[in-house]
Amino acid sequence: MExxxxxxxxxxxxxxxxxVSATGTKCGRWNPTTEQAxxxxxxxxxxxxxxxxxxxxxxxxxxxFYGKIESKNVFYWFQNHKARExxxxxxxxxxxxxxxxxxxxxxxxxxxTQLYDVSEAEKVTETLQLFPLNSFGESxxxxxxxxxxxxxxxxxxxxxxxxxxxxxxxxxxLSFM
Amino acid sequence: MExxxxxxxxxxxxxxxxxVSATGTKCGRWNPTTEQAxxxxxxxxxxxxxxxxxxxxxxxxxxxFYGKIESKNVFYWFQNHKARExxxxxxxxxxxxxxxxxxxxxxxxxxxTQLYDVSEAEKVTETLQLFPLNSFGESxxxxxxxxxxxxxxxxxxxxxxxxxxxxxxxxxxLSFM
DNA sequence: GATTTATGAATGAAAG
DNA sequence: CTTTCATTCATAAATC
Numbered sequence: 001m002e003x004x005x006x007x008x009x010x011x012x013x014x015x016x017x018x019x020v021s022a023t024g025t026k027c028g029r030w031n032p033t034t035e036q037a038x039x040x041x042x043x044x045x046x047x048x049x050x051x052x053x054x055x056x057x058x059x060x061x062x063x064x065f066y067g068k069i070e071s072k073n074v075f076y077w078f079q080n081h082k083a084r085e086x087x088x089x090x091x092x093x094x095x096x097x098x099x100x101x102x103x104x105x106x107x108x109x110x111x112x113t114q115l116y117d118v119s120e121a122e123k124v125t126e127t128l129q130l131f132p133l134n135s136f137g138e139s140x141x142x143x144x145x146x147x148x149x150x151x152x153x154x155x156x157x158x159x160x161x162x163x164x165x166x167x168x169x170x171x172x173x174l175s176f177m
Numbered sequence: 178m179e180x181x182x183x184x185x186x187x188x189x190x191x192x193x194x195x196x197v198s199a200t201g202t203k204c205g206r207w208n209p210t211t212e213q214a215x216x217x218x219x220x221x222x223x224x225x226x227x228x229x230x231x232x233x234x235x236x237x238x239x240x241x242f243y244g245k246i247e248s249k250n251v252f253y254w255f256q257n258h259k260a261r262e263x264x265x266x267x268x269x270x271x272x273x274x275x276x277x278x279x280x281x282x283x284x285x286x287x288x289x290t291q292l293y294d295v296s297e298a299e300k301v302t303e304t305l306q307l308f309p310l311n312s313f314g315e316s317x318x319x320x321x322x323x324x325x326x327x328x329x330x331x332x333x334x335x336x337x338x339x340x341x342x343x344x345x346x347x348x349x350x351l352s353f354m
Numbered sequence: 355g356a357t358t359t360a361t362g363a364a365t366g367a368a369a370g
Numbered sequence: 371c372t373t374t375c376a377t378t379c380a381t382a383a384a385t386c
Contacts, residue, residue: 202361208378264372264373358386359385361382361383363380366377
């Protein structure tokens with residue numbers, strides 16, 4: 001989308017489909033090899049959504065056979081895929097709702113959101129052989145974020161434009177600690 | 178993750194009270210201005226990790242000079258920054274271990290782990306003079322993204338081409354139990 | 355090879 | 371404190 005070219009992180013050379021840093025000092029962003037992508041996708045479609053740190057390590061470890069990879073790459077991969085799937089679903093829901101409204105399907109006031117939550121339900125609750133234990137069939141919260149706006153801190157405030165103009169005394173010494 | 182944070186959303190450019198990103202979209206959430214980020218980072222590297230409510234208030238108060246900000250932003254900033262530094266270190270450390278175990282990294286006797294302890298080291302206990310008096314003049318440093326080409330993680334590695342060629346054992350069966 | 359798209363990476367906010 | 375979610379930024383890959 002954007003082409004905000006801020007050139008840091010030099011492009012790495014592509015070697016066999018994988019970026020490699022000759023000196024190890026450059027950092028192109030990681031890009032999964034075909035094999036890596038395949039495995040990750042498999043895991044995802046198997047129901048894995050939020051692998052634990054331990055699982056991430058194992059996955060990363062295994063995938064390193066196919067090329068350079070760091071655990072954080074795996075972490076981000078799942079994070080992004082989950083988010084984007086959700087995002088997509090949300091968009092669809094919206095369209096559906098909009099359609100419903102325009103078509104005046106308001107006959108029945110059933111909550112459509114629920115319908116989707118069910119379908120989205122993580123069927124997979126089994127355990128993958130290599131990646132044992134928990135965090136598979138997550139509840140994929142459908143919670144509409146009721147969020148108790150508890151601002152942990154009721155002292156928030158900010159200066160008005162006027163106040164911003166006259167600079168405060170400023171002396172925030174950190175002599176403590 | 179951590180400093181060198183990309184700031185595309187031109188910090189400080191207030192438009193009707195709302196910051197605007199380079200893409201022109203309004204920033205719903207707070208995004209520190211360059212100056213604000215600088216100060217926060219300084220405080221952090223000075224050793225501040227969990228500021229008290231009072232400190233948060235003061236910091237927020239001071240930073241409001243550089244742009245809209247609420248104390249909760251400061252609160253979150255420290256919370257996130259602290260958590261992510263830990264998280265990163267954790268991931269990195271594990272990757273390092275993995276790497277060392279998988280490959281005989283004995284070639285290079287340097288301990289990579291150390292590289293990550295440096296930044297955390299300095300527990301400055303001195304007074305930090307924030308906001309030097311002459312930094313007015315509507316600076317809004319154009320500080321162009323020094324964005325260090327820091328490879329956030331130099332623990333990555335990959336197998337040699339040869340190793341990649343012959344399919345490794347990799348028993349990644351997705352069979353369920 | 356410029357523009358668009360897909361996706362890796364980052365981070366503010368908040369839930370757990 | 372840890373973990374998760376959303377949104378955004380940046381860039382490699384795809385497309386025109």
